[in-house]
Amino acid sequence: MALDRATTLRADPTWVTRRLGDPDSRVVLVSRDGVLVGEGAGPELIRRSIGDLLAAGAVITEPVLLGLEQGRALFAVDLDALARASRAALTRGASVVTLRAAGALLPRSEGGLAAYLGSLLSWHRAHRFCPNCGTATTVAEAGYSRRCPSCGAVHFPRTDPVVIMLVATGTHVLLGRHANWPPLRYSVLAGYVSPGETLEEAVAREVREESGVDVYDSRYVASQPWPFPSSLMLGFEARSDGGEPTARDGELEDVRWFTVEDARAAVHGHSAELELPPRVAIARLLIERWIAGRPA
Numbered sequence: 006m007a008l009d010r011a012t013t014l015r016a017d018p019t020w021v022t023r024r025l026g027d028p029d030s031r032v033v034l035v036s037r038d039g040v041l042v043g044e045g046a047g048p049e050l051i052r053r054s055i056g057d058l059l060a061a062g063a064v065i066t067e068p069v070l071l072g073l074e075q076g077r078a079l080f081a082v083d084l085d086a087l088a089r090a091s092r093a094a095l096t097r098g099a100s101v102v103t104l105r106a107a108g109a110l111l112p113r114s115e116g117g118l119a120a121y122l123g124s125l126l127s128w129h130r131a132h133r134f135c136p137n138c139g140t141a142t143t144v145a146e147a148g149y150s151r152r153c154p155s156c157g158a159v160h161f162p163r164t165d166p167v168v169i170m171l172v173a174t175g176t177h178v179l180l181g182r183h184a185n186w187p188p189l190r191y192s193v194l195a196g197y198v199s200p201g202e203t204l205e206e207a208v209a210r211e212v213r214e215e216s217g218v219d220v221y222d223s224r225y226v227a228s229q230p231w232p233f234p235s236s237l238m239l240g241f242e243a244r245s246d247g248g249e250p251t252a253r254d255g256e257l258e259d260v261r262w263f264t265v266e267d268a269r270a271a272v273h274g275h276s277a278e279l280e281l282p283p284r285v286a287i288a289r290l291l292i293e294r295w296i297a298g299r300p301a
């Protein structure tokens with residue numbers, strides 16, 4: 006994502022106030038239903054100017070600064086918090102697209118911005134009151150935290166770690182499917198990390214719970230923010246000596262081994278038995294990486 010998060014500058018309230026009055030500053034807009042995307046060629050998140058915002062009668066009372074984009078401040082505005090007339094003026098010529106649809110539709114850097122925007126605003130919506138004492142909280146650090154004026158607690162946006170792991174023997178990969186997925190869709194296994202657990206322990210536990218298969222030698226590969234609402238997918242590759250998998254915890258409808266050839270055919274869209282997750286998902290990266298490491 007090509008955005009400077011302005012971690013130091015955002016702590017200076019005078020600088021933030023100046024950016025809010027700067028005609029060069031821009032805003033992107035988000036609602037509970039999704040992000041505002043421009044209609045037409047080259048889909049991107051709609052940037053409105055601070056002037057557009059004022060003309061629509063909208064006022065930013067709690068600034069949430071995403072960062073600096075080519076030197077210009079970029080703020081996030083919650084459409085759900087605006088009056089109906091302001092919302093109508095600011096959404097004209099654009100449409101609200103769910104984060105899932107945005108991930109597939111937008112170029113990668115815009116998709117990253119949509120994920121950041123969606124996660125951050127959903128956290129602000131859910132943390133208007135202090136979890137310690139129930140008092141209304143206020144925005145601090147231009148949107149990077151919320152403060153409680155009563156007990157002094159500072160609350161930061163949370164990110165929930167999820168392990169997602171490609172489990173393989175030398176020749177087979179373990180894939181499972183949820184009942185609500187499209188027919189033939191299978192993917193690698195995944196699950197939330199529990200408190201007090203290492204990532205390696207979470208990998209082994211999730212695979213055992215979801216399939217009964219034991220794994221060892223898990224290694225970190227790559228990560229992906231997953232804004233539903235605020236997870237961080239931590240991608241691993243783990244080894245297994247095989248064994249008969251069974252869907253046992255009620256989460257998966259089916260789990261089984263697929264050969265390299267099965268997976269390769271699915272990547273090329275030539276399989277009548279297996280459909281892989283879309284290219285935007287880290288699951289797909291893990292699968293394609295594994296195939297690339299196998300002899301053709």
Ligand SMILES: [Zn+2]
Nearest residue numbers: 135138153156
């Ligand atoms: Zn409090």
